[in-house]
Amino acid sequence: NAGVTQTPKFQVLKTGQSMTLQCAQDMNHNSMYWYRQDPGMGLRLIYYSASEGTTDKGEVPNGYNVSRLNKREFSLRLESAAPSQTSVYFCASVWETGVQETQYFGPGTRLLVL
Amino acid sequence: SQQGEEDPQALSIQEGENATMNCSYKTSINNLQWYRQNSGRGLVHLILIRSNEREKHSGRLRVTLDTSKKSSSLLITASRAADTASYFCATDAANSKLTFGKGITLSVRP
Numbered sequence: 060n061a062g063v064t065q066t067p068k069f070q071v072l073k074t075g076q077s078m079t080l081q082c083a084q085d086m087n088h089n090s091m092y093w094y095r096q097d098p099g100m101g102l103r104l105i106y107y108s109a110s111e112g113t114t115d116k117g118e119v120p121n122g123y124n125v126s127r128l129n130k131r132e133f134s135l136r137l138e139s140a141a142p143s144q145t146s147v148y149f150c151a152s153v154w155e156t157g158v159q160e161t162q163y164f165g166p167g168t169r170l171l172v173l
Numbered sequence: 174s175q176q177g178e179e180d181p182q183a184l185s186i187q188e189g190e191n192a193t194m195n196c197s198y199k200t201s202i203n204n205l206q207w208y209r210q211n212s213g214r215g216l217v218h219l220i221l222i223r224s225n226e227r228e229k230h231s232g233r234l235r236v237t238l239d240t241s242k243k244s245s246s247l248l249i250t251a252s253r254a255a256d257t258a259s260y261f262c263a264t265d266a267a268n269s270k271l272t273f274g275k276g277i278t279l280s281v282r283p
Binding site: 063092099100101102104107117149151153158159160161162163164165166167 | 203204206208213214215216217218221223261263265270271273274275276
């Protein structure tokens with residue numbers, strides 16, 4: 060039972076390059092989220108998926124796309140990376156009842172865009 | 174904004190002392206959660222307190238919630254060097270996503 064896994068752990072890109080961050084969960088949760096974490100900014104929601112086949116924008120979606128490939132996997136794509144996208148990216152899988160949710164985070168992907 | 178705000182931003186204490194961290198929020202919530210993040214890792218859920226609860230315990234953690242003041246506190250008793258981490262409060266309200274604060278950096282000196 061691995062929980063939430065993310066690949067890669069580290070990545071360096073040049074401006075304009077593209078890449079896909081992968082996330083997978085084995086907890087059979089419906090909802091999955093992508094965040095970025097920057098110093099002094101806390102966690103900011105990029106996109107989320109409430110169920111397989113659905114995705115919605117969060118607080119900072121510009122420059123990103125997502126795919127909910129199946130219930131387990133939720134990927135984040137940068138089509139043309141910019142230095143402003145240098146950040147640590149976290150995927151979270153969400154356990155939710157009708158009245159509460161608890162988020163389970165992956166270990167993060169550290170991205171540097173030069 | 175629903176976002177919780179933690180206070181202080183940074184806290185440094187000696188091992189064995191208690192650490193108290195505070196969180197304030199702006200609108201009514203269903204529940205409030207605290208998460209911990211060790212350096213270079215993802216966030217880990219610590220404890221959840223519902224809006225109709227005033228106090229909750231889990232091991233060395235004690236969380237209080239005052240809905241009239243829209244504030245919560247996290248107390249870590251008998252702190253250890255391994256408690257060194259960032260701590261985040263997160264608020265959960267109806268029809269909104271879980272919203273995280275910017276975090277408190279706790280350093281526990283051996």
